[in-house]
Amino acid sequence: RPRSDVPIVGGRLLCGYVTAAKAIFISKRYLEEGYQKYKERTFQIPGFLAWTYYVSSAKLITEIRKAHDDELSFWADLEQAQQGRYTLGPSIAEDDWHFALLHKALSSSRVENLLPDVFDELEFAFDKVLSIPETGAKVVKFYGTFLEILVRINNRILVGLPLCRDDDYTKSCNKFVDGIAIPVIILSVCPNWVKPIVARMVGAQKAVKAGERFLVPVIMERLQLETERGSVSYEKPDDVLQWFVDAAAHHQSDPKEIAGRVMSINLASTHTSALPLTRIFYDLLANSQYIEPLREEAELAIKDYGWTKDGLKAMIKLDSFFKESMRFKGINMSSLTRRVMRPMQLSDGTLLPAGANVAANAWGVHHDPAIYPDPETFEPFRFSTSIEQGESAAHHAFWTASSEYLLWGHGSHVCAGRYLITHVLKGVMAHILLNYDFKIPEGEKSPKKELFISVAAVPNMKGKIEFCRRQAKQ
Numbered sequence: 001r002p003r004s005d006v007p008i009v010g011g012r013l014l015c016g017y018v019t020a021a022k023a024i025f026i027s028k029r030y031l032e033e034g035y036q037k038y039k040e041r042t043f044q045i046p047g048f049l050a051w052t053y054y055v056s057s058a059k060l061i062t063e064i065r066k067a068h069d070d071e072l073s074f075w076a077d078l079e080q081a082q083q084g085r086y087t088l089g090p091s092i093a094e095d096d097w098h099f100a101l102l103h104k105a106l107s108s109s110r111v112e113n114l115l116p117d118v119f120d121e122l123e124f125a126f127d128k129v130l131s132i133p134e135t136g137a138k139v140v141k142f143y144g145t146f147l148e149i150l151v152r153i154n155n156r157i158l159v160g161l162p163l164c165r166d167d168d169y170t171k172s173c174n175k176f177v178d179g180i181a182i183p184v185i186i187l188s189v190c191p192n193w194v195k196p197i198v199a200r201m202v203g204a205q206k207a208v209k210a211g212e213r214f215l216v217p218v219i220m221e222r223l224q225l226e227t228e229r230g231s232v233s234y235e236k237p238d239d240v241l242q243w244f245v246d247a248a249a250h251h252q253s254d255p256k257e258i259a260g261r262v263m264s265i266n267l268a269s270t271h272t273s274a275l276p277l278t279r280i281f282y283d284l285l286a287n288s289q290y291i292e293p294l295r296e297e298a299e300l301a302i303k304d305y306g307w308t309k310d311g312l313k314a315m316i317k318l319d320s321f322f323k324e325s326m327r328f329k330g331i332n333m334s335s336l337t338r339r340v341m342r343p344m345q346l347s348d349g350t351l352l353p354a355g356a357n358v359a360a361n362a363w364g365v366h367h368d369p370a371i372y373p374d375p376e377t378f379e380p381f382r383f384s385t386s387i388e389q390g391e392s393a394a395h396h397a398f399w400t401a402s403s404e405y406l407l408w409g410h411g412s413h414v415c416a417g418r419y420l421i422t423h424v425l426k427g428v429m430a431h432i433l434l435n436y437d438f439k440i441p442e443g444e445k446s447p448k449k450e451l452f453i454s455v456a457a458v459p460n461m462k463g464k465i466e467f468c469r470r471q472a473k474q
């Protein structure tokens with residue numbers, strides 16, 4: 001039942017269960033209605049496990065992002081979504097030192113050093129996975145193919161060579177999310193006391209153990225090499241696995257634990273990266289008049305700066321296209337979801353009750369005409385045009401998180417991988433533009449069919465695309 005008189009969107013029929021069921025299919029409509037009626041205030045929508053209080057104004061979003069974890073908890077929400085205590089292991093779910101480390105290690109200034117590896121792996125992964133013949137064309141399922149390419153590129157940074165090129169390892173990363181999906185659903189509806197038994201019955205840790213099989217021997221080998229050669233003559237690899245091994249000396253150094261933490265980053269970075277790329281690519285297909293300007297920009301940038309950070313930085317139209325695609329539909333209609341741990345008062349007078357969820361209404365914000373003029377028009381160069389007119393490039397950059405742009409969350413838990421993945425995705429799109437022609441295959445439908453389910457906006461994961469090589473390869 002509602003635990004406060006904060007306005008309800010949907011309704012309270014059958015203790016809100018009717019709205020909770022409808023929200024699986026029409027959350028977008030509820031979020032739009034909430035934004036129209038209560039833009040400056042909080043509204044609530046019933047869910048099956050808890051009511052979610054939505055805020056939309058920059059003022060209230062700021063209050064949420066600034067709240068401490070013991071008040072509004074990112075972790076309690078993540079635990080609900082991932083059942084990490086059972087799927088990853090209790091110590092990983094309880095201690096997030098590896099997330100804090102990534103914020104520093106993947107900062108904007110440090111990502112530059114990782115780019116040569118990113119570009120090297122990108123070339124390799126395209127040849128291996130997309131594998132377009134020198135002449136003729138090939139039809140691929142876009143989502144699955146690029147998920148595999150991105151898993152390989154991300155893992156070059158996560159675990160380095162040679163493991164990132166081990167087909168069995170990359171398969172276990174690809175399947176990680178699917179491997180925990182069913183256990184997560186079952187566990188999330190079980191009472192806490194029964195979860196340890198159910199977790200064993202449904203093999204909740206099977207997916208993480210599949211990753212451990214590859215990672216633990218590499219960790220052991222690296223530790224042994226360091227012991228044998230001494231820290232001076234042993235040149236350590238520069239990857240996330242090694243950063244975790246080094247940091248683990250101050251935390252828990254069990255190799256299985258370290259492996260679990262690496263797999264948790266795979267969890268945070270696989271589908272989250274492939275879904276935006278798919279959405280962006282389909283937006284480009286549907287707005288093909290932008291292909292040539294983006295190609296010209298990429299050609300010029302690579303000619304002037306090569307495959308470097310500056311080269312990618314010079315692609316401001318591409319950056320703008322990404323940002324607009326994620327604003328227009330994106331992949332998630334809500335952001336900054338937190339569990340209320342103890343009652344907290346917002347400045348609009350709302351008392352958030354313990355046990356409820358609170359979130360930012362990303363869909364509403366991203367479609368507000370006061371923030372984005374003519375928001376229902378897809379305008380790929382809206383951000384690059386503002387930069388060309390003298391506005392701040394940092395403010396309009398794809399990776400910038402703010403109360404007005406919520407793709408990455410915001411505040412102390414803002415996405416730690418956003419600088420890295422912006423470079424990766426721009427590199428991948430620039431590589432496609434410069435090396436391939438692409439179209440919807442003869443007889444296939446346009447992949448514009450998409451799914452709005454709960455608060456997720458999922459692009460068509462089965463869409464097929466025909467690729468062939470362009471004549472002048474860069």
Ligand code: HEM
Nearest residue numbers: 099268269272273336407408409410413414415416417421
């Ligand atoms: C386009 C792809 C990605 C999107 C859209 C995305 C989005 C997000 C979002 C919305 C959050 C939660 C922020 C909040 O609630 O305030 C988050 C957190 C996080 N992301 Fe990403 N992410 C992406 C890629 C990545 C990658 C590639 C990595 C790692 C290499 C990564 C690592 C993380 C980590 C570690 C956190 C937790 C940060 C913390 O709690 O301090 N993400 N991401």
